[in-house]
Structure formats: structure tokens, C-alpha cells
Amino acid sequence: MIDKNEFYREFSSKIFSSPIIDTALKSVNEHLKKILPLEVVFLVRRDEALESLRVIANAAVGTTAYPKEIIPTPQSLWLKLLTFDRHSPYIGDKDDELSCQLSKFARLSAFSHLIVPLWRDKNLLGFLSIIAKGNGQYSMEHVDLFHTVASPSAVALANAIAHENLLRFQERLIDENRFLSNELLHTRDAEIIGANGGMKHVLELVRQVAPLNNTVLLLGETGTGKEVIANSIHFASPRKDGPFIKVNCGAIPENLIDSELFGHEKGAFTGAAGEKRGRFERANGGTIFLDEIGELPLQVQVRLLRVIQNREIERVGGTRSIPVDIRIIAATHRNLETMISEGKFREDLWFRLNVFPLFIPPLRQRVEDIPSLTHYFLKRKSRELGLGKLPAIAPGALSRLADYDWPGNVRELENLVERELIRNQGGRILFDTLVPKKLSTSTPTEQSIGNLVTTNLDEVISNHINMILHMTEGKVHGPHGAAVLLGIKSSTLRAKMDKLGIRYGRRK
Ligand SMILES: Nc1ncnc2c1ncn2[C@@H]1O[C@H](COP(=O)(O)OP(=O)(O)OP(=O)(O)O)[C@@H](O)[C@H]1O
Ligand SMILES: [Mg+2]
Structure with a gap:
């Protein structure tokens, strides 16, 4: 007993x-x-x-x-x-x-x-x-x-x-904190230069579309300001007090993308120690910005389509559906129609995204914005670099900028201004390192080649020949000429150059 x-x-x-x-x-x-x-x-x-x-x-x-x-x-x-x-x-x-x-x-x-x-x-x-x-x-x-x-x-x-x-809340807070500190690096009060110039039409469309809830697809070359526009749509919308969550679809490793977007339950896979909310869940009540949407792997495109259709997500390793109230803004510098024809982008997803496409023109097509952008970046970068006095711009420098082709668009201008500020501390800003447009179109730099969104074979060949000619300083035949480097006869190269309209002459 x-x-x-x-x-x-x-x-x-x-x-x-x-x-x-x-x-x-x-x-x-x-x-x-x-x-x-x-x-x-x-x-x-x-x-x-x-x-x-x-x-x-x-x-x-x-x-x-x-x-x-x-x-x-x-x-x-x-x-x-x-x-x-x-x-x-x-x-x-x-x-x-x-x-x-x-x-x-x-x-x-x-x-x-x-x-x-x-x-x-x-x-x-x-x-x-x-x-x-x-x-x-x-x-x-x-x-x-x-x-x-x-x-x-x-x-x-x-x-x-x-x-x-308590442990769960603690984990969530740590996760949230890490996420927010990361996010703060991206968000800033985005001032849009060119509102009365080259960006006028774009901003008119922003004003029309911002109050609504529809999906927006931002198109434009790299560095044109797609993220800036996504920001301004969110902050001009009724969701402005909700979160603005950015996803760079091209920057997340493929094996993590599902858990990053949709979250996971505790123990969903090795290493998933705690539960995690995905970016869609975090964007609840606000806007999710799917940047570089063209980089999304096909199988994730299927799941994204489902989220857009049903407005609910399922965490990795989870069984319940979680409703999400989100507005979607997507962006790409790629040609999605071409990607569809190549089987790299789902047509049904494109239909869903392409409800309101908004094209942001490249900087070379809005040359009138260059002076105000330059002044804006001079001010901002001087402040960021802690330079006391705002440097003066040398006469003729701005016209040099207008003459340039800007393959990297506004971001390239921003970077150039920063470089010039560092280079000419205290002195006048010259912008004398720029290669003017006519030369630059025929001598693409490595960066511009990376940025080119061309799929036209003649254009690709023409760019390549131009690059080689740049290396040989215009020399076509002879031991160090372009024909030898390209592995073809100089007569063949000349015929191609004639056909493609590539000019002859020495280049520096
Ligand atoms: N109209 C503008 N006014 C002020 N700053 C701008 C403007 N457009 C772009 N910028 C600045 O230029 C840089 C590039 O812009 P943003 O990141 O929005 O370009 P993007 O189109 O998203 O580029 P990518 O395709 O490379 O991601 C940013 O630092 C942004 O602040
Ligand atoms: Mg961007």
C-alpha cells in the first residue's frame, strides 16, 4: 500500500x-x-x-x-x-x-x-x-x-x-529585429527627381494606380528607378502605414526561396529550429515588392501564382492555409515575353502580373533630368561623405553627362557623382572620365554588356565585334588585329562590319 x-x-x-x-x-x-x-x-x-x-x-x-x-x-x-x-x-x-x-x-x-x-x-x-x-x-x-x-x-x-x-515570442522578436535592421538599410525617404521632366508621365501613372489594390509590373533597364517607384506607389497608397516588404528574387538561394517567401514551421527541414514567418506573411496589410521577378525559378512561379490567385499561403512543413492581405508590385529588367517564348517564365503568371505594366524610360531618353539628378546626388553624397562644402561643377561638365549613353542609368550617375566627389575633393567636378555617347555605343564596357537586355543575334555580334575593336584600338587585320582575335579572316570581318554598320578607324 x-x-x-x-x-x-x-x-x-x-x-x-x-x-x-x-x-x-x-x-x-x-x-x-x-x-x-x-x-x-x-x-x-x-x-x-x-x-x-x-x-x-x-x-x-x-x-x-x-x-x-x-x-x-x-x-x-x-x-x-x-x-x-x-x-x-x-x-x-x-x-x-x-x-x-x-x-x-x-x-x-x-x-x-x-x-x-x-x-x-x-x-x-x-x-x-x-x-x-x-x-x-x-x-x-x-x-x-x-x-x-x-x-x-x-x-x-x-x-x-x-x-x-515565451521562447516562441522571443524567437519571433529576434527574427523580426534581424529582419527590420536589414530592411532599414534599404528603405529611405525616396525623393523622385524628374517629376516635372522625364518622369512626369510615370508619376502620373503612379498617381492613378497607387490608391487601387491591383498588381503593378514595373519594367525598365537596370538602375532606372524601379525600386524608387515601387516605394512611391506603396507610400501613396492606403496601405502606406502597413509594411513594405522587398524580395530580391534573384538574390535568394534556390533551396531557401520557399521558406523565405512562405515561411516554415518548426522542424520543417534540417536547420529549421524555430518557426519562421515568410515575406508574404510579413507583408500582410501592406505591399510586397517582388524585385527581379524574372529570376524566379519555374517551380516557385507556380506557387507564386497560387498565392496571387488565392491570397493565402502555406508555410513549408505546414498544413494550414494562412490568408494574406497584400498588394503585389513586381519588377524586372528582363523581357518577360521573350522569357515566356523560351519557356523560362510562366505565361499564366505573366497574365496575372501584367495587369498594369509601367515602363520607366532609360536615362538616355530623359536627358533633361540629368542636371537636376546630378545636383541632387552631389548634395546627398556630399552629406553622406561628410564633405563640408558643396563642390562646384566645371563649365561643360554637364554637357559631357548629356552626351553619355548611361547603360547603368540613374544608379550609374549616382555612382559616378560619388566617385568624382572623392576624386576631386575640394576642387571642381569635371566628369572628364566619361566616354561620350557616339564612342560608348560602339565600345561597350563590361558593365554595359552585362546590362544589355538584347537577344537579337546581330546586335550581340555587333557588340562583340565592337568590344574586340576597342581592345585592338580599331585595328582590323594584322598580327594583333580584331580578325585574329575573333579567329576569322579579315575580309570576313570587314564584310560583317559593313553589314552591321560598324565604323572603321582608330579608337582610344
Ligand atoms: N528619379 C529618381 N530620383 C532620385 N533618385 C533616383 C531616381 N531614380 C533612381 N534613383 C536612385 O538611383 C538608384 C537606382 O534606383 P533603383 O534601385 O530604384 O533602380 P532599379 O531600377 O531598381 O535598378 P535595378 O534594376 O538595378 O534593381 C537608387 O539609389 C535610387 O535612389
Ligand atoms: Mg531594383
Whole structure:
């Protein structure tokens, strides 16, 4: 005969022996196995979010520990738990659905099962479940003993749940913090230069489209200001107080892109220690900016299409759908129609994105904006670089800028201004390193080649020949001439140059 008071005292001192519930349950296990038949003892939580029973801690005799897992909880059982009315411990049997499901955790063919419902006030928190090998191991005396410890077990489970929630919130805060500090590097109060010049038409369209909720597709060469425009659409929209979340589709490694976009549940894959909200979830109530949409792998395009259609996401390793209220702005410098014809971009996704295409003209087509952009960047960069006095621009320097081709567009101008400021500290800004347009079109730099969005074969050949001619300073034949480098006869090269309209002459 076991002394009830003694059992209560010992059990309570064990279950509260550590703030880490796994450790505490191990002590409980050590204690219990001296008193009654025991294979495994585990604490199960009723998880509202998952609508499932979930093992929160367990301690087994023999085996080191069972993996923590979600107990398969059919809808019928979950509904039963909502009106569960047992307050006393009882011996589970084959007719009891709860006992059948819980006991699966022990993976025994013949077993005995003692279930202690754990209540706090009027809430059923979960169960303490005790399983032994073989049938008929538990008696009414055991049931009676557990009457005394139901209450401390419930307190322990409540503490463990609170601790788990706390850890989750902490993880979420750390994650959020890391994300926001990253994000702050990108966002800035974007002033748009050229609003009354070359960007006038674009900004008119922005004004029209911003108040609506439709998807916008921003098109334009690299560095033209697609991100600036995406920003201004968001901040001119009713979602302006919500988040503006940017995704650079080309910069996320392919194996992480799903979890980055849609998030993952705890343990969804190796390394997924905690749950993580994806960028779509974070953008809830605001705008998601899908930059470089043309770089998205095809299988992710399928999932994106589903999000656009259904406005809900599923986390990696998750089973529930999470509704998201988002506006989508996508951008690319690529020609998506060409990509569709090459089978690299899904046509159905393009239809969804192309509701309101907005083309941002390259800088060479809005030369009138160059002086104001230059002044704007001079001011901003001087401030950022901590230069005291604003330098003067040398006469003729601005016309040099107007003469240049700007393959890198506004970003190239921004970088050039910064370089010039550093180079001419205190002096006048000359912009004398620029190669004027006529030469630059025929001597593409490495960068401009990278930026070219051309797929026209003649254009590609012409660019290549021009680059080689630039290297040979215009020399076509002879030992160091372009024909030798290209591996063709000089007569063939001349014929090609004539056909493609490439000019002859020495180049520097
Ligand atoms: N109209 C503008 N007024 C002021 N700054 C601008 C303007 N357009 C672009 N910029 C600046 O030029 C740089 C490039 O712009 P942005 O990043 O928006 O270009 P992008 O089209 O997204 O380029 P990419 O295709 O390379 O991503 C940024 O630093 C941005 O602040
Ligand atoms: Mg961009």
C-alpha cells in the first residue's frame, strides 16, 4: 500500500524540480518507476493553433527519449476534446478514442494506459499520460494515487506552455529585429527627381494606380528607378502605414526561396529550429515588392501564382492555409515575353502580373533630368561623405553627362557623382572620365554588356565585334588585329562590319 501523502509530496517535488520540463519529467519518471509499472510518461498539450494534441515533454524507461511529436488527432477526437468532461484520472482502453491515439506514442502492441486530464480553472490544458508494457498493469489504487497529483501536474503543464510561448515570442522578436535592421538599410525617404521632366508621365501613372489594390509590373533597364517607384506607389497608397516588404528574387538561394517567401514551421527541414514567418506573411496589410521577378525559378512561379490567385499561403512543413492581405508590385529588367517564348517564365503568371505594366524610360531618353539628378546626388553624397562644402561643377561638365549613353542609368550617375566627389575633393567636378555617347555605343564596357537586355543575334555580334575593336584600338587585320582575335579572316570581318554598320578607324 503506497502512502498517498508521501506520493503527492515526492511527485510534486520532482515535477517542480527544474524549470525545464523535460528535466523535471525525467525526475518524475525515476520516481514513478519505483512505484508502478512504467514504460513512458509524457505530457500532452492541447494545441489550439494546430487543432491537435502535441507531446510537450516525455521521459522513458530504457530508451533515452521518444521524439516529441504531434499526436495524430482526427477531427472527431478534436471535437470531442472541446466538450471533454472527465476530470479524474482513468485507465484507458481500446474503446476510448483518446487513449487509442495517445498510446500510439509508445508504439507498443500490448500496453496499459493511465490518463490524467489536466485542468486549470475551466480549461482542459492537456494530459499526463502513463504507459506500461502488457495488459492490465494498472489498478484502481494507481488511479486513486494520481487523483492527488493532477493539480501539480496541471500547474507544471501550464508553466511549460507559458515557457514555450515565451521562447516562441522571443524567437519571433529576434527574427523580426534581424529582419527590420536589414530592411532599414534599404528603405529611405525616396525623393523622385524628374517629376516635372522625364518622369512626369510615370508619376502620373503612379498617381492613378497607387490608391487601387491591383498588381503593378514595373519594367525598365537596370538602375532606372524601379525600386524608387515601387516605394512611391506603396507610400501613396492606403496601405502606406502597413509594411513594405522587398524580395530580391534573384538574390535568394534556390533551396531557401520557399521558406523565405512562405515561411516554415518548426522542424520543417534540417536547420529549421524555430518557426519562421515568410515575406508574404510579413507583408500582410501592406505591399510586397517582388524585385527581379524574372529570376524566379519555374517551380516557385507556380506557387507564386497560387498565392496571387488565392491570397493565402502555406508555410513549408505546414498544413494550414494562412490568408494574406497584400498588394503585389513586381519588377524586372528582363523581357518577360521573350522569357515566356523560351519557356523560362510562366505565361499564366505573366497574365496575372501584367495587369498594369509601367515602363520607366532609360536615362538616355530623359536627358533633361540629368542636371537636376546630378545636383541632387552631389548634395546627398556630399552629406553622406561628410564633405563640408558643396563642390562646384566645371563649365561643360554637364554637357559631357548629356552626351553619355548611361547603360547603368540613374544608379550609374549616382555612382559616378560619388566617385568624382572623392576624386576631386575640394576642387571642381569635371566628369572628364566619361566616354561620350557616339564612342560608348560602339565600345561597350563590361558593365554595359552585362546590362544589355538584347537577344537579337546581330546586335550581340555587333557588340562583340565592337568590344574586340576597342581592345585592338580599331585595328582590323594584322598580327594583333580584331580578325585574329575573333579567329576569322579579315575580309570576313570587314564584310560583317559593313553589314552591321560598324565604323572603321582608330579608337582610344
Ligand atoms: N528619379 C529618381 N530620383 C532620385 N533618385 C533616383 C531616381 N531614380 C533612381 N534613383 C536612385 O538611383 C538608384 C537606382 O534606383 P533603383 O534601385 O530604384 O533602380 P532599379 O531600377 O531598381 O535598378 P535595378 O534594376 O538595378 O534593381 C537608387 O539609389 C535610387 O535612389
Ligand atoms: Mg531594383
